[in-house]
Amino acid sequence: MTIAEVAEKYGLTTDTLRYYERIGLLAPVPRTKGGNRDYGEMDLRAVDFIKCMRSAGVAVEALVEYVALFQEGDSAREARKEILTEQRKLLVTRIAELQKALDKLDFKIANYDTAVFEAEKKLKDTKEK
Amino acid sequence: MTIAEVAEKYGLTTDTLRYYERIGLLAPVPRTKGGNRDYGEMDLRAVDFIKCMRSAGVAVEALVEYVALFQEGDSAREARKEILTEQRKLLVTRIAELQKALDKLDFKIANYDTAVFEAEKKLKDTKEK
């Protein structure tokens, strides 16, 4: 799969894909004879994972660390799990924050409706006088 | 309330508070005789709201726009509500993204446990031979 196809498929730009590879977020993608990237099954899985994590705000650095630990092989299994667990914790916290903001927004929006209602009522009162 | 106290109370830095004021996110805070900021009830409410929205990832620009619409008075009521509704929509989308990432993380973490279990089983099998 070419870089343009992968970019299209995951809603990223080719620049971003190259950037990810450059900083070691994506392991070196195999090249064709001519030197062009040719993404395979595993690469796509990795892209999908990264895309999902990034869209959830997981820091690039954490993901790079995680990917780097695959170089260490089995000895780093615990360390890798550690990172995932840590990020999971952060995510739970962040979801709670977003939820709190959502509640606040809902409250404020509801108040706007109430206020409009109040304004209408006042208008009606005025007319009735 | 001094800027340091407000910063402490909301877990922001004094620099951030001044920055917010500079860019019009926070209406000009009243000053003491000597020219120092003296945050009042309303200012604190505003800080709290901004802090909450920002921690949920609502863009500074959207909040500035919202705050600016208070200058227009009642005529901008609808516009203000519009912004809140728009941000609410974005938030719902973002929460879904975070949730999806959380699910993926949970799955991966569970796999680590399974893998460890498999490894242990293999080890046991080896011993039993």
Next chain:
DNA sequence: TTACAACCTGGAGTGAACTCCAAGTCAAGT
């Protein structure tokens, strides 16, 4: 074989949101 689009690399540039700094003012304690 000749266009021409898509790809390559290394490096520079961008936008968002702070964060830091210099130079100065002011209030409180000794």
Next chain:
DNA sequence: ACTTGACTTGGAGTTCACTCCAGGTTGTAA
């Protein structure tokens, strides 16, 4: 009066995560 520490302003610097660019190479269709 003098020092100390918190405050002021305007402006410059930093970090993160891309995003763009120049200059060159490759693949495909006419």
